[in-house]
Each structure stands twice: as structure tokens, then as C-alpha cells.
Amino acid sequence: MKLTKAIISVLLVAGMLTMLCACGSKKEEPAPAGSASAEVTPADDAGIGLEILIEEDDSMINTYSLLAVNPQAPWVDADGNSVDPTTVYINTTGADALINWMLSEEGLDAAAKYGFDEYGEYLFYIKDDAPKATAEIPQATPETQTIRLSTTTSVNDSGLLGYLLPIFEQKYGYTVEVVSAGTGKAIANAKMGNADLLLVHAKSQEEDFVSAGFARIVDGQAAERLSFMYNYFVLCGPKSDPANVKAAADVKAAFKAIADGKFLFVSRGDKSGTHTKELSLWPEELGIDVEAETFEAYQDWYVSANAGMAVCLSMANERQAYILSDKATFLTFKANGGILEK
Numbered sequence: 100m101k102l103t104k105a106i107i108s109v110l111l112v113a114g115m116l117t118m119l120c121a122c123g124s125k126k127e128e129p130a131p132a133g134s135a136s137a138e139v140t141p142a143d144d145a146g147i148g149l150e151i152l153i154e155e156d157d158s159m160i161n162t163y164s165l166l167a168v169n170p171q172a173p174w175v176d177a178d179g180n181s182v183d184p185t186t187v188y189i190n191t192t193g194a195d196a197l198i199n200w201m202l203s204e205e206g207l208d209a210a211a212k213y214g215f216d217e218y219g220e221y222l223f224y225i226k227d228d229a230p231k232a233t234a235e236i237p238q239a240t241p242e243t244q245t246i247r248l249s250t251t252t253s254v255n256d257s258g259l260l261g262y263l264l265p266i267f268e269q270k271y272g273y274t275v276e277v278v279s280a281g282t283g284k285a286i287a288n289a290k291m292g293n294a295d296l297l298l299v300h301a302k303s304q305e306e307d308f309v310s311a312g313f314a315r316i317v318d319g320q321a322a323e324r325l326s327f328m329y330n331y332f333v334l335c336g337p338k339s340d341p342a343n344v345k346a347a348a349d350v351k352a353a354f355k356a357i358a359d360g361k362f363l364f365v366s367r368g369d370k371s372g373t374h375t376k377e378l379s380l381w382p383e384e385l386g387i388d389v390e391a392e393t394f395e396a397y398q399d400w401y402v403s404a405n406a407g408m409a410v411c412l413s414m415a416n417e418r419q420a421y422i423l424s425d426k427a428t429f430l431t432f433k434a435n436g437g438i439l440e441k
Contacts (some may be wrong), residue, residue, distance in 0.1 A: 109306070147433045149416050151333045152340060154426060156350040158380065159332040161372070163254065164305050165201060165325040166289075166297040167194045169315040174292045180388060187292030192237065193246035193273060195317050196297040200267050202232035203325060212326055213262050218434065222257060222427035223419050229327040234319050239272035246275045249286075249294035251372055252407040255279035257427035275348060281371025281407065300372035300425075332376055335412075335429055336421040344421070356382045359398040362422035365411050368403030377423045392409065413437055 133175040139149045153159075155399075174182035189350055200206045206226050214222035237243075254260055255277060264275045278288060282301040286308050289297050297314075299305060302390065307313050307325050308314055314323035334344060334353055342362045345354035358381065367374040370389055387394045387401070394401050406426045413424035416437060 106264040108316055111302075121171070135209075140320055141164040146377055147416055147437055148419055149335045149422070150338050150413070150435075151427075151429065152336050152344050153347070153350050153353055155331050158350050159334075159376070160329055161221075161300055161332050161376070162252075162302065162326050162329045163251075163298060163300045164302075165197060165198050165327065166299070166305060166308065166314045166323055167191070167317050168289050168295055168297070169313055172290070172292070172313040174309070175290050175344045177287070177291065181395055182292060189292065190243055190246055190295045191315075192363050193235075193239070193245040196239075196243075196271060197246055197267060197271060197275065198325065198418060199232040199234045199236050199249070199319075200271070201263070202230055202325065204231075206263070206267070207231075207327070209263055209266060210259065210422040213259055214257075214430070218430050222430065223259065223328050225328050227328060230320055230325050231319075232319060236271055236307075239274075244273055246273050247293065247295045248275050248277050248298060249288045249296075249309060250277060250298040250403040251285055251300055252279045252409070253299055253300065253373065253425040253428050256407070256409050257425070257431050259427065279407075281367060281374065283370030283374075301375045302374070304370075304372075306377050331426050332373065333426045333429055334421065335415070335424055339419075342421065349384075355420050356384050358382060358385060358397075358400075361397075363400050363402065363418055365415040365418070365420045366412055366420045367405055367408065367423075369407070371408075373408065373423060373425060374437045380423070408432075 115147055121162060148196060168189050170191055171186045173324050174184060174187050176182050201210070207229065209224050211221065214220070215314045231434070232355055250260070251256055260277055264277070268274060277307050279285070280288070284300040285299050287296060288294055289308070290313055300426055315325050334350055336342070336344065342353070344356055347353035378387060378389070385397070387397070391403070395402060408424060409432065411422060412429065412432045414420070415417070
């Protein structure tokens with residue numbers, strides 16, 4: 100009898116061990132991709148402590164324009180001194196080819212679709228009244244092959260140009276050399292004769308560029324400034340949202356809350372389109388402008404970085420500060436764990 104009980108005990112223990120092993124094995128098996136039981140891993144958050152707090156406010160529409168550089172422009176150097184026009188060559192044929200392709204049905208459709216497959220939402224939208232182009236686009240020649248595009252960091256850092264330009268280049272044989280900076284610097288680059296066309300997003304600076312004689316009308320278009328797409332600026336900040344900007348009535352009220360509470364804010368500070376928009380959102384009584392003396396008294400919370408969007412987003416993420424960004428660049432920044440191509 101005792102022997103029988105001992106055998107039963109051994110069998111019971113063995114059975115329990117078998118069940119435990121089976122359970123342990125189940126826990127180690129990954130859930131099938133796309134299954135309802137698959138867990139979200141920490142890598143999905145990519146270590147980014149910022150999130151979008153306010154978006155799609157009417158004051159935050161971000162419009163992009165194409166401008167062809169005038170070969171007869173009054174060129175100036177970085178100090179504003181005149182430049183010998185015989186030293187400047189503008190590839191008008193190449194510039195027209197790229198502009199006409201970007202405003203063609205193919206180009207507009209590609210820009211509109213960019214980002215949806217990766218992010219599940221569109222990053223750029225085509226304006227209802229966007230100018231269209233149906234002109235025949237010539238193949239590149241040795242003289243016209245290289246096109247110099249001076250643009251803003253947002254269309255470059257967002258990956259839009261990396262998506263669009265290969266389509267154009269492979270089809271027509273051109274090579275597009277991209278120089279990206281804040282809109283102010285991108286426009287200054289064109290004023291020196293170092294670009295054939297611009298793709299920027301600061302209306303007042305674009306209008307000044309046109310009125311000063313640096314732009315020209317592309318055949319088939321009605322104006323020098325060709326505003327064709329838009330997205331939104333977004334106010335981003337730490338998930339804890341210490342200024343409680345999510346509860347603000349609008350983005351201007353949110354900026355006031357940040358200033359009133361002296362919560363850390365990272366500004367581009369580089370006269371870019373994003374910087375220009377940011378300056379328009381602060382309460383007027385603060386007097387914050389591009390000049391350093393206008394925000395000297397706020398340096399305990401207002402950080403003027405004089406840098407591109409990627410650098411500023413990294414800084415805001417590290418310091419858990421508020422920041423204004425275009426939505427496309429922020430989503431790309433977050434999806435790539437804070438790493439953006441230079």
C-alpha cells in the first residue's frame with residue numbers, strides 16, 4: 100500500500116512539472132504578427148517623451164510654395180553687397196522641369212499620398228486652388244542636368260523630398276542637389292545665386308523675395324509664388340503637459356499659458372518658416388521677436404536654438420520642453436526614434 104501511494108505521488112509530481120513546463124513554453128512563444136494578443140513593445144515609443152498636444156488649429160496652417168529664381172535678379176552676397184551677375188548661372192530649364200513635374204498630376208498625387216502607408220495618415224495636403232501644370236517636361240541634357248533646390252528643413256527632414264525626387268530624376272534624367280535650411284537661410288541662399296528654385300513656407304518672406312525681383316513667372320503660371328500644398332504646425336510638449344495646454348481654448352491661449360507659467364520652450368530661432376509662425380503666436384505684450392534683446396528677460400524658460408527642426412526636437416525631447424514643429428517632421432522624428440537624416 101505504501102509503495103502504491105509513493106508511486107501515485109511520483110506520478111502526480113511528474114504531471115505537475117509537465118504542466119508547468121508547458122505553460123512556461125507558451126509564455127515564451129511570440130504572438131503572431133497582427134494578432135489581437137500581440138503586445139506593444141517599448142520600442143514603439145522609441146524613447147520619445149514628446150507628444151502632439153494641439154493640432155489643426157486655424158492659426159497653424161503651414162503652406163508651401165515653389166518659386167523659380169530670376170536669372171536677371173539683383174544678386175547680393177551674405178553681407179548684402181552686390182554680386183557680379185556674370186558669375187551667376189541659373190538653370191531655368193531644369194527649374195521649370197522640376198516645378199512643372201511637381202505641379203503635374205503625377206507630382207501632386209505623389210505628394211498627397213506620401214506618408215499614409217507608414218503613418219496611417221497623410222502628412223501633406225494639396226490645396227484646392229493649387230496651380231496645375233500640363234507642360235511637356237524635357238529630358239535632361241548635359242547643360243541642364245543639375246538642378247539646385249534651396250528648401251526648408253521640414254520637407255527634407257519629413258522624408259518628402261527623398262520620396263519625390265527619385266521619381267522625377269529617374270523619369271527625366273535630372274540630378275537635384277538639395278540644400279535645406281530654415282526658410283530665411285534658404286531664401287538668402289537663392290539671393291546669392293546659389294539656387295535655381297525654392298520650396299519654402301513663409302509667406303511674408305516669399306513675398307519680399309518676389310517684390311525685390313528675385314523670382315520669375317514660369318510659363319503657363321499666373322504668378323511667381325506658387326502655393327500648392329500645406330500641412331499643419333503642431334504644438335508638442337512633454338506627456339505630463341505641465342502648462343495644461345491641452346485645455347487651452349486655442350493655440351494662442353496655449354502659448355500664453357506656457358509664458359505665464361515660464362515653462363521651458365525651445366524655439367528654432369533661425370528665421371525659418373516655423374520660427375516665423377511661432378513668433379506670431381506669443382502674446383504681443385511679451386514683445387518676442389527675432390532679435391535676441393527681445394527675449395533676453397525670458398532666457399530662464401525661452402531657449403533660442405538657431406538650429407534646424409531635427410536638432411530642436413532632440414533638444415526639446417531631452418529637456419522635456421514645449422516646441423512648435425510641422426506635423427510631418429515630428430511624426431518622422433518620433434517614428435525614427437529621434438534620428439532624422441541630415
